[in-house]
Amino acid sequence: MIGRAHGKIILIGEHSVVYDHPAIVIPFYESTVSVTLKESPDNTIESDIYSGLLSDAPDLLHPLSALIETLQTKLATPSYVVKIESNVPIGAGLGSSAAIAAAITEAYYQNANLKLDRQTHFDWVQFSENLAHDNPSGIDALCVTRQDGWYFTKQSFSPLEINLPAYLVVGDSKMHTPTKQSVKHVASLLKQNEDFHNIIDSLGKMTIKAKDAIERKDIFTLGDTMNGAMEGLKALGLSTPTIEKLNQSALHNGALASKLTGGGMGGCVIALCYDKFTAEKVSAAWRDDFSINTWTLNLLGG
Numbered sequence: 439m440i441g442r443a444h445g446k447i448i449l450i451g452e453h454s455v456v457y458d459h460p461a462i463v464i465p466f467y468e469s470t471v472s473v474t475l476k477e478s479p480d481n482t483i484e485s486d487i488y489s490g491l492l493s494d495a496p497d498l499l500h501p502l503s504a505l506i507e508t509l510q511t512k513l514a515t516p517s518y519v520v521k522i523e524s525n526v527p528i529g530a531g532l533g534s535s536a537a538i539a540a541a542i543t544e545a546y547y548q549n550a551n552l553k554l555d556r557q558t559h560f561d562w563v564q565f566s567e568n569l570a571h572d573n574p575s576g577i578d579a580l581c582v583t584r585q586d587g588w589y590f591t592k593q594s595f596s597p598l599e600i601n602l603p604a605y606l607v608v609g610d611s612k613m614h615t616p617t618k619q620s621v622k623h624v625a626s627l628l629k630q631n632e633d634f635h636n637i638i639d640s641l642g643k644m645t646i647k648a649k650d651a652i653e654r655k656d657i658f659t660l661g662d663t664m665n666g667a668m669e670g671l672k673a674l675g676l677s678t679p680t681i682e683k684l685n686q687s688a689l690h691n692g693a694l695a696s697k698l699t700g701g702g703m704g705g706c707v708i709a710l711c712y713d714k715f716t717a718e719k720v721s722a723a724w725r726d727d728f729s730i731n732t733w734t735l736n737l738l739g740g
């Protein structure tokens with residue numbers, strides 16, 4: 439039995455979503471996690487980042503080891519070798535920690551022959567996310583356990599159909615920062631100065647505008663809101679010189695918008711393009727000039 443999950447891409451609203459504003463997120467099916475369990479005398483992890491006894495796992499894996507131990511106790515399962523295969527880059531804004539937690543949870547429920555309803559699945563991933571970073575909004579836990587795009591706030595969420603005549607290029611800026619760090623950074627800014635609250639509020643307003651643009655299939659206004667959001671995220675100190683260069687390159691090559699996605703301070707950048715030709719140009723420039731991994735998503739019928 440295999441537990442599976444996918445990554446996620448926040449189109450707009452990262453960070454402000456922590457402060458009760460909305461965000462828009464879509465599943466990223468190109469990046470996936472699968473987890474298999476095999477009975478074993480001791481809990482053990484097999485993964486690219488660590489292989490060995492769960493009890494010796496590095497601190498970085500604490501949210502996952504706590505999840506495994508709690509699942510084992512609650513579901514009364516034996517000890518397992520937990521084999522994690524993931525191509526979601528870690529700390530890149532694509533929801534890797536939530537996706538791994540989701541796949542582990544699914545694998546445990548399958549092996550225990552128990553039905554896993556959506557709310558329970560979400561709750562387990564949030565349990566792990568709460569240990570991974572201090573104040574998770576829940577957007578990652580939702581998106582990695584469900585299909586569809588979502589208009590999400592901490593209080594409520596509804597499916598948002600993303601069916602746009604556009605392409606999204608995703609590029610991994612290669613510098614990866616844990617979400618915990620960027621969320622903490624923003625929290626400390628907000629304690630310092632009222633201006634930062636205004637930026638968070640304006641990110642929230644841009645997200646509302648972006649939702650309206652998506653519903654009207656107006657990719658140009660959507661692009662404007664994404665570029666505006668990038669300015670706000672930059673003002674919050676979440677950009678990096680590489681992200682800036684990737685944005686400039688994308689816009690120079692014809693993208694409508696280019697911004698960081700997820701926690702920032704590195705991680706992935708997304709560029710909105712109105713046709714395949716432009717998407718290929720942006721992607722080729724990112725790969726050739728910055729030697730980074732890229733993915734291209736057709737947003738029609740997504």
Ligand code: MEV
Nearest residue numbers: 452453574575576700701
């Ligand atoms: C991380 O994918 C998105 C953040 O807004 C944090 C969160 O919502 O929990 C930065």
